Amino acid sequence: MKFNSLKTKVLFWFALSTLITLFLFNWALYYFLEQNTKLSIQNKLYDKAVFINKKIINNVSIDKLFEAEELKTLDVAIVKENKIIFKKGKVEFDNYLEFIKKDDSFFVFNRDNSLNGMYILRVSNPFKGAILFYQYNVDEEITKEFKQIKQILIILEPVLFILLLLLASRLVDKILRSIKDITSTANEIYVNNFSKEIPQPKYDDEIKELVDSFNKMIIRLKDGVEHLEQFNSDVSHELKTPLTVIRGEVEITLNKIRDPKYYEKSLKTIDNEARTITEIVDNLLLLTKYTKENIEQTFDVISLDSILLNTIDKFKNQVKIKNIKLNIEKLNPIQMNANSVLIATVFSNLIDNAIKYSKENTNINISLYEDDNIHFIIEDTGIGMEEKHLNKITKRFYRVDPSRNKKVKGFGLGLSIVQNSVFLHNGDMKISSEEQKGTKIEILF
Known part of the structure; x- marks a missing residue:
């Protein structure tokens, strides 16, 4: 398959477009998966924050509270009147006041080459303050989710790409078949042979319009050549007689020296025949000047x-x-x-x-x-x-x-x-x- 052929160019651009589409699809999929995972983590942290707040309201000791299994692994800080009154875990809650003052509740940021999340539950009972939760490696959970989908996509996308390419190839072949017929017919057309006609495609589409236009062009070319041949034939046939008369008159007149009256008579004969030629040519031009097309x-x-x-x-x-x-x-x-x-x-x-x-x-x-x-x-x-x-x-x-x-x-x-x-x-x-x-x-x- 030639690289400069129309089919190759179409398939190349189709393949490139498909690859770009798949890339954008993967990016969009990862983006929505990331957002969904973050939302899931946010909801989990929110549920735990509400659970802790209820316990505090019910006067449960904070130390005993964090002995519960579901809370043992959490990094948490409790802020009362802008001061940390309780902190658990290895994380340093830097600039916690800045986060509390913001309108958002969930924050994601990079630390130690990993994506981490922090959730803030603002409370007013039994004290005015906030409960801060810290979640390590948010991207790890995202990666777990994406890994399963990635395994499916690794198998599915190449197969889908190949199938689309094969389908596109067949479609291009179908479209180009009529163009190949046009090329084949055009190569068989020459001045004395306008009998060829391009086969009509099955469907009434742009290709059919192209074929119709080409067939009409063949008919116009045929008519034009026939007009030209007819004109040449008519001119050569009808001009022979007056030209023969003119030539004969000139030969006889020049054969020997004659008196002026004979020359005058000879010139009148030549003039009449020249007028005849002009009239014939004018009439023939009138016959060929106009066509159905113009x-x-x-x-x-x-x-x-x-x-x-x-x-x-x-x-x-x-x-x-x-x-x-x-x-x-x-x-x-x-x-x-x-x-x-x-x-x-x-x-x-x-x-x-x-x-x-x-x-x-x-x-x-x-x-x-x-x-x-x-x-x-x-x-x-x-x-x-x-x-x-x-x-x-x-x-x-x-x-x-x-x-x-x-x-x-x-x-x-x-x-x-x-x-x-x-x-x-x-x-x-x-x-x-x-x-x-x-x-x-x-x-x-």
């Missing part, structure tokens, strides 16, 4: 009807050229928490497509209203499409048939951007179309 940070309360009217106004020249009439069948004032750029893009792309694929002198009907959901509906009477294309039309760069309408400019990104924008707003998009009759698209938020 979209809500861009949300604000917006007016859908105002954005729609502003968008329609931008197409007034295009509809005028084809003599198309934009009919607003239903328009409710609607407030929504959303990304204004993406919502404007949704309206713009759908209206743009409807105009592009509509014949001249036709109508485009638009509705924006709210019931249980928010509805945006746009319906044209354009060229439409076959049903087989409906499940593919929102894929990037998909075009139904470029040859059927060569005048229509586009890259096949518009509906893909619309669908992604709707998805990011937790919406839904329904497309219905019939060839040569038109297309209807409904957005629900």
Whole structure:
């Protein structure tokens, strides 16, 4: 077991904490045992003092009194009017007056390297004074008490310590099992392999939260890599054509000296293709810029009807050229928490497509209203499409048939951007179309 491993560190601190706890327990036990023993000795001395006082009151001779068996071993002094009138035993009652004047009755102090106790019973009958008792080696009795407990603790505490350490080791192993699974899974994850997932623990605790967070991170990494790969694939695929045109135009132009008009025509071609590249890249960046994780940070309360009217106004020249009439069948004032750029893009792309694929002198009907959901509906009477294309039309760069309408400019990104924008707003998009009759698209938020 490595010393710098998490398990070793946890067990080390647990063992240290346990040892400190046991030490404090032993100290507390000794302290309470000491206090209890002192109290027991105090009570014994008190009982004897009361016994002596009763005898004195009953006029029993002091000399005869201390001949009793239970009093023979006592060191005692009787004080009358601040003077010792009787003393028995080897002890010198130094400073006895100071002790008598104090409020306490029981005193413990060190003398001759042992703990000794003195008890004072203050009396007023048959004389005013005090009876002083002296007890040697108070700590000896404490030691006797503690010795028995110590023998039990010597056996019990090491066993208890080992059991606690084993239990802690098993508990740490159980906790670290999920962390080992995370480490194992992380070691198996690389750019082209995000299929691994950490097994879920049985209990709903902090470890499960960690596992859930890690699995979600794997999904986010997978989505990020897929977005990047898709972006790279799309860019490399779609930029080939305009770049090939630019390169070919440059090679032909530089092949020999030409007149200025040819150079002007060639530069216009290169400019158009450069604009095409810029538009493709801008659209791809719009597709990859926002994700489910960051979209809500861009949300604000917006007016859908105002954005729609502003968008329609931008197409007034295009509809005028084809003599198309934009009919607003239903328009409710609607407030929504959303990304204004993406919502404007949704309206713009759908209206743009409807105009592009509509014949001249036709109508485009638009509705924006709210019931249980928010509805945006746009319906044209354009060229439409076959049903087989409906499940593919929102894929990037998909075009139904470029040859059927060569005048229509586009890259096949518009509906893909619309669908992604709707998805990011937790919406839904329904497309219905019939060839040569038109297309209807409904957005629900």
